[in-house]
Amino acid sequence: MDRTQNDIDYVVKQADTGFQFLQKTDVTERAELMYAIAAEIEGLGEILIETAHLETALPLGRLQGEKARTVNQWRLYADAVRTGLYSEARIDRDPNGQFDLRKYNKGLGPVVVFGASNFPFAFSTAGGDTASAIGAGCSVIVKAHPAHLKTSQLMADAIDRAVSMYGASNGVFSHVVSDSFDTGQQLVRHSCVKAVAFTGSFHGGKALFDLGQSRPDPIPVFAEMGSVNPVFLLPDYLANNFEAFAKQYISSLLLGVGQFCTNPGVLVSVGGEQLDYLKAELKKELQAATTGKMLHAGILESYNRLKEQMIQYDAVRILEEGQNNEAQDFAQPLLVETEASQVLANPKLLEEVFGPFGLIISCADLNEMKQVMEQLEGQITITFAASTHDIRECQNLFALAQDRCGRLLFQGMPTGVEVQYAMQHGGPFPATTDARFTSVGPDAVKRFLRPFSFQNWPNEFLPKELQDGNPLQIDRLVNQRWTKA
């Protein structure tokens, strides 16, 4: 079912037909399709895990877990879609019969998905973007990630099987394989494409965003890009937890060889004896830790280049280097340190080095810590390694943090991204291009919807979500009251 760059127009026209097909489905029917896709992915055997392992160097156990997460994502999103939560059905009837207005959310149109390399299942071909777009009633065109083409094809075939068994139009899902950069651009520019989802670098995401906004008819481009996910380590907490914190931090920093978009790449604390104790612990933990292979040669090369750039700055000192194994192409972790005054003078020190790299910023006092917070660009997460006493003392830090991220953590580490309704994965620019939406959790479906009103429209031609008698038994806001009636 490979489709190549030679027929972009054909693929997109097919996707438009697929969208028209999905427009006629109701939320129950779309949930059924999603369950079928989940079952097909679940049914993929060892070949999937082995293929992905060979293509990404990710450990087998991690891939098993990610596969389960991907299947669960499809099911959870389907459950959410089926409840009608995202239909947001509203009915207003004028008591004098002047109007009968009914509104629900429908799909935007065909969506182009660019998967991530660091989650070959959960954020790629059959990942959250594809699941949420189909849940919204949009057809999907996946541009296969070049770093795991075979894995992508296995997933695409699984989706195709489910689509075909379901009796849906082929165009509901398309898989485009191309090593040309132009293919992605042509897809984003095509007039029938109505939205784009991307997970990857700032450079790639921002380019697609600009392309989407400069079309004759601009379209939403949801790009999840970089984040240094700063951890603010506050005095009271530090004094009482440095050993446990050091373990936690190094473990989070090295998780998946540092290849998480929520990797805690920056640690901010007030300097002094306590921080010195912590640094000694961090060195010890880093020495004891093992590392591994990165996803592909390009990522390793980029990691080494950005790391090199950082240590070229006079202000940046190496605190500790981790395990090295060049023979096996392992990524060598690195902890560096600097002072807040240096960061305030050079914001480039806060740029992301994607990989197992941590920068420790030492502040003269809490006021300087506040200035570092003010300097921060948008982040996916900000973590307060703090006691409640610390929070009480630092209300201004807390307020500033709320303007600069999408998820705020009290203690713990940001690397775990739970697939839950209450998850916000996305933050102010440049973390993502649209902080108004999440790319993890069922609410990700909302990205691909738009409201649509029918006025005085005959009942028989209304979508089921809005028909008299509420055949789907979803919650609806009728004359300002929630009801299933």
Place this chain on the structure above:
Amino acid sequence: MDRTQNDIDYVVKQADTGFQFLQKTDVTERAELMYAIAAEIEGLGEILIETAHLETALPLGRLQGEKARTVNQWRLYADAVRTGLYSEARIDRDPNGQFDLRKYNKGLGPVVVFGASNFPFAFSTAGGDTASAIGAGCSVIVKAHPAHLKTSQLMADAIDRAVSMYGASNGVFSHVVSDSFDTGQQLVRHSCVKAVAFTGSFHGGKALFDLGQSRPDPIPVFAEMGSVNPVFLLPDYLANNFEAFAKQYISSLLLGVGQFCTNPGVLVSVGGEQLDYLKAELKKELQAATTGKMLHAGILESYNRLKEQMIQYDAVRILEEGQNNEAQDFAQPLLVETEASQVLANPKLLEEVFGPFGLIISCADLNEMKQVMEQLEGQITITFAASTHDIRECQNLFALAQDRCGRLLFQGMPTGVEVQYAMQHGGPFPATTDARFTSVGPDAVKRFLRPFSFQNWPNEFLPKELQDGNPLQIDRLVNQRWTKA
């Protein structure tokens, strides 16, 4: 309280302080502020109506009605905000205590509002954009519309009084008076401004949108721009309703001297005897109708210019001119006609002429009508003057219409825009810059929100919307179930 173009930065910094103030309010407190503003506007006496009448030439009765609508808007949006509907509170607690995730929607930040000239109350200084931004917890900077500065000032003073009585920071609402085009641009470019709402021309809205997207950190720009709101008159309906339809159409076309964004500027029908009967009726109705003064000299001039452009096309023939009274600067209504084949050859014939101008497009058959539909750009509304028999016969027209508008009407006319939950006022580009949101009805609040997650955050520091015990008694999605518990 005039603030001039000399201190944009001061105004925006104040607005940022106002935003920080609002961030600390909960939905109940914000609703109180909105009720207070509604009461202040309601309390404005005859001076408001007289001032607006002098500045806009709108009739006194219409202005009384618009004032009541504006007051009701503040109250309805406040009611909606208070229920927590837009907070979308979600709480997920891991049974094993691994995580406690709580998400709600909070304000984006300071919002710049550019009001419309055609609704000096309901879509201007104290209009729906301002009400929905404050409801979302955003401070507002209104750039006063130059065509009704005194009206704008009266409204701004009313809001200021409510804000001051409420004990809120001055920066919650700011009113900027300037005749410089640059002022608006400077506001949109300011790094502390986080969203923009605009109602007006395509030219103005698109320029602001581009400005917002080309900032170092792009921001949402909600521009409601043009629409020709086509009416598709289908054969069965036409055969049985031409007299009533002609009355309805001309009345809608001339409402407010054609100065509604939902003015039905294009009428599409199959040619033949029935359409000829209708044309005769339309001529009769137009002759009998009175017209009036437009909002200001600039709008009249633009109307006359665009009308002139249209009749310069060989393909466009004058069907009937309406009442003329140049001495009083009245706008002369105009009905013109052409064939579908001409429209298909020249899409410019489908461009908006803002004012009492109607273009009747005669199609050879239903297939050509479908081609005209396909040619349409995004619209706020599309109306089917149809019987249920017609709809059954024209399912393909119906499907195409759904991709091309935000509100679809069965019979009736699109000019009435009810302020209701089920209203969608906004459509695919170029009708608006973001079809995913409405600018009328309480759902307009959603434009100015973004989700924010707290992970394991101590209860005492959470916003009330997310605290244990649900102190605001709003509906929350707790572990996948809706509850007030």
